[in-house]
Amino acid sequence: MIANPYDTDLDKTPANYQPLTPLSFLARAAEVYPERTAWIHGGKQVNYRDFATRCRQLAAALRARGIEAGDTVAVMAPNTPPLLEAHYGVPLSGAVLNALNVRLDAATIAFILGHGRAKLVICDREFSSVIAAALARMASPPPAIDIDDALYDGPGARLGECDYEAFLEQGAAAAEFAGPADEWAAISLNYTSGTTGNPKGVVYDHRGTYLNALGNLMVWAMPPHPTYLWTLPMFHCNGWCFPWTVTALAGTHVCLRRVEAGAIFAAIAEHEVSHFCGAPIVLNMLVNAAPEETAPFDHPVAVMTAGASPPAPVITAMEERGFHVTHTYGLTECYGPAVVCAWHDDWDSLPPSERAALKARQGVRYPVLDGLIVADPETCAPRPADGTTMGEVMMRGNVIMKGYLDNPAATDEAFRGGWFHTGDLGVMHEDGYIELKDRSKDIIISGGENISSIEIEGVLYRHPAVLAAAVVARPDDKWGETPCAFVELKADADPGAVTAERLIAFCRDNMAHFKAPKTVVFGPLPKTSTGKIQKFLLREQARAL
Numbered sequence: 035m036i037a038n039p040y041d042t043d044l045d046k047t048p049a050n051y052q053p054l055t056p057l058s059f060l061a062r063a064a065e066v067y068p069e070r071t072a073w074i075h076g077g078k079q080v081n082y083r084d085f086a087t088r089c090r091q092l093a094a095a096l097r098a099r100g101i102e103a104g105d106t107v108a109v110m111a112p113n114t115p116p117l118l119e120a121h122y123g124v125p126l127s128g129a130v131l132n133a134l135n136v137r138l139d140a141a142t143i144a145f146i147l148g149h150g151r152a153k154l155v156i157c158d159r160e161f162s163s164v165i166a167a168a169l170a171r172m173a174s175p176p177p178a179i180d181i182d183d184a185l186y187d188g189p190g191a192r193l194g195e196c197d198y199e200a201f202l203e204q205g206a207a208a209a210e211f212a213g214p215a216d217e218w219a220a221i222s223l224n225y226t227s228g229t230t231g232n233p234k235g236v237v238y239d240h241r242g243t244y245l246n247a248l249g250n251l252m253v254w255a256m257p258p259h260p261t262y263l264w265t266l267p268m269f270h271c272n273g274w275c276f277p278w279t280v281t282a283l284a285g286t287h288v289c290l291r292r293v294e295a296g297a298i299f300a301a302i303a304e305h306e307v308s309h310f311c312g313a314p315i316v317l318n319m320l321v322n323a324a325p326e327e328t329a330p331f332d333h334p335v336a337v338m339t340a341g342a343s344p345p346a347p348v349i350t351a352m353e354e355r356g357f358h359v360t361h362t363y364g365l366t367e368c369y370g371p372a373v374v375c376a377w378h379d380d381w382d383s384l385p386p387s388e389r390a391a392l393k394a395r396q397g398v399r400y401p402v403l404d405g406l407i408v409a410d411p412e413t414c415a416p417r418p419a420d421g422t423t424m425g426e427v428m429m430r431g432n433v434i435m436k437g438y439l440d441n442p443a444a445t446d447e448a449f450r451g452g453w454f455h456t457g458d459l460g461v462m463h464e465d466g467y468i469e470l471k472d473r474s475k476d477i478i479i480s481g482g483e484n485i486s487s488i489e490i491e492g493v494l495y496r497h498p499a500v501l502a503a504a505v506v507a508r509p510d511d512k513w514g515e516t517p518c519a520f521v522e523l524k525a526d527a528d529p530g531a532v533t534a535e536r537l538i539a540f541c542r543d544n545m546a547h548f549k550a551p552k553t554v555v556f557g558p559l560p561k562t563s564t565g566k567i568q569k570f571l572l573r574e575q576a577r578a579l
Contacts, residue, residue: 053217055240056247056278060086060122063284070259073287074305075115076185082284085119087207092123094205099154103128106150106223108176110134110143110165111158112291113264113273116181116198120156121268121277125221125240126211129153132223133269137562140167145232150223150439152176156198158183159190166193185291217241222272223439224366235439236366238272246369246433247278249402253374254338254360256309260285263301263310265293274311274340274370295323303329309336313566314344315502317359321351322501322524331356338362340371345495346390353386363396363470365456367435367448372403373468394492395469396427396460404431405453408462414451419462424471427460428453476569478507480515485549490517493544497537499527502559504567505551508576518576519551522559529556553579 063072064086072085080088101107107124109131111117117133124131132150134143136158147155147168157165158181169175178194179201214221217240225233250256262280264287266273280287288305290297293316301307317339337352340362349359362371375397381389399406408417408425417425434454437445448455459477460470471477471486478485487505494503501524508518519541523532534554541550555575560568 053214053240054244055213055217056244057122057126057213059247059278059282060089063281067284070284071286073115073118073289075289080115088202089119089122089126090209090211091202091205091207092119093126093211094209095201096124096127096129096154098204101127101129101153105129105153106132108132108134108147108150108152108155110136110155110161111181112136112160113268114158114181114183114289114291116156117268118277118287118289121272130220130223133272135225135269136161140164140171142233143168144171146225147176148172150235154179156181157193158186159192160186160188162190162193166191214240220436224271226366234441234444237436237439238369239436242369242433243272243275243278245402246372246400247275247282249400249433250275250279250371251283252401253362253376254309254336256283258283260308261288261305262286263288263298263307264290265298265316266311271366271370276311295319296327299323299327299329302335303331306333307335311338314339314348315561317344317348317352318502321348321355334358336360338371340364344394345492346387346394347495349390349393350386359393361393361395361397367454368429369433372400372429372433373397373406374400375467395463395467397467400433402431402433403429405429406468407453408460408468411455414453417462419464419466421461421463424459424461427456427458427468427470429456430454476506478515478517480513480517480548485517487517489545490519490541490549490551493541494519494521494537496544497540499523499532502567504559504569504572506569506573506576508553508579516552517549518553518555518579520555520557520559520572523556
């Protein structure tokens with residue numbers, strides 16, 4: 035056999051091959067733009083030179099504490115500089131970052147810290163009580179470092195022997211660290227919601243985070259030096275990889291402790307925020323903000339949203355207020371967004387309602403995602419691209435997780451047939467754009483007919499009095515299941531005028547009668563910290579009705 039001349043004597047060397055890692059983005063930003071503002075938190079600003087120094091100090095302090103490659107460091111904090119710096123300092127030390135969901139209970143946190151084998155937990159004082167309760171449940175709890183944020187003035191005891199700033203001082207500012215020896219090495223650990231049992235630990239690698247960080251700036255056409263507002267929790271899929279994306283562009287991270295309409299509008303106006311991300315519930319909050327919460331701005335603001343399909347009326351209302359909405363889709367297992375509703379110029383001439391309907395579709399794969407199909411969940415055979423035949427959405431590529439930590443059975447199940455099975459049901463349109471119809475567990479089967487809860491929710495959101503809506507299946511002796519709608523009304527809505535009967539009639543006037551909800555329940559909807567409605571709780575309520 036003749037040797038392949040392209041392989042002969044052409045080997046990987048340090049000159050022509052370096053493992054991909056998003057840590058390189060910070061090194062470049064500090065070298066090229068040392069004086070540019072890296073982050074803003076209240077009245078404090080830090081430039082890229084000092085940002086890089088602080089991250090190196092964090093890495094050196096962790097090493098000095100005995101943290102080694104492959105160890106896990108957990109952080110419980112809102113969107114403040116310590117959590118942003120942990121996205122660099124922790125992996126620079128060789129360790130794996132586990133950003134904790136700040137709304138989890140003590141039992142779940144204790145499980146996560148134990149399952150992830152955390153060697154250290156860095157905790158904002160606001161959450162010290164739940165961390166203390168979690169540590170008390172553990173046989174061998176990790177030590178703690180406190181974050182004493184000057185912008186927090188509420189209760190909260192200190193748990194560790196020092197605070198975060200003092201901990202940084204233990205690290206050498208001049209310390210230099212190389213990237214990972216292997217780009218397949220783990221960089222972070224993120225846990226799923228765990229609504230049906232213990233949460234699963236999703237492992238990200240340096241290669242995947244590097245690629246998805248670049249994928250974000252490509253699909254959003256982000257320019258150099260954006261000003262990015264941290265409305266999306268950094269603990270959620272590592273902030274959809276934006277801690278690394280924004281730094282790659284030497285942009286400014288505007289930190290935000292609380293996601294409130296007034297704070298968002300104020301930050302947009304004061305700092306000329308150009309980009310922010312959020313679940314549809316955040317968009318809905320801004321659309322329905324009270325006049326005293328808003329602040330005028332006269333510059334373009336790009337918004338990326340993901341999760342359940344944002345209702346078309348919400349997209350329309352956002353764009354009427356000067357926001358440009360990009361719709362993406364993804365899961366924890368694919369580093370956050372990996373699908374985007376890529377826009378076509380000729381769609382601009384369509385009526386607003388048609389534009390919003392197109393924008394509500396999930397779309398096409400990121401440039402860094404290799405495969406996206408709607409297929410038979412068992413055979414992985416693609417469904418017809420006809421916009422009506424449902425199947426399971428599946429993905430494959432370098433921006434899919436390494437797998438679930440210590441759970442090979444769940445990993446194998448998720449990757450069966452050579453595809454990552456999302457568990458989401460959708461259709462493929464003729465133009466190659468996917469559209470979600472439901473989670474496989476959320477589809478309603480009534481009298482043998484499949485009913486999409488998302489379709490009903492879209493109709494409900496068109497009612498002028500509806501602030502938020504969620505639809506689940508309610509057991510029925512005759513039909514098997516019927517749609518049950520949970521509805522949260524706007525503050526100015528007249529509850530006496532918006533009855534269950536009138537909402538059902540509204541749905542029947544705007545969709546097939548058999549799809550309309552048979553039951554309507556009014557009241558606040560339970561939500562996760564990322565704004566997702568907790569349908570598993572609503573299903574329990576529906577079963578009890």
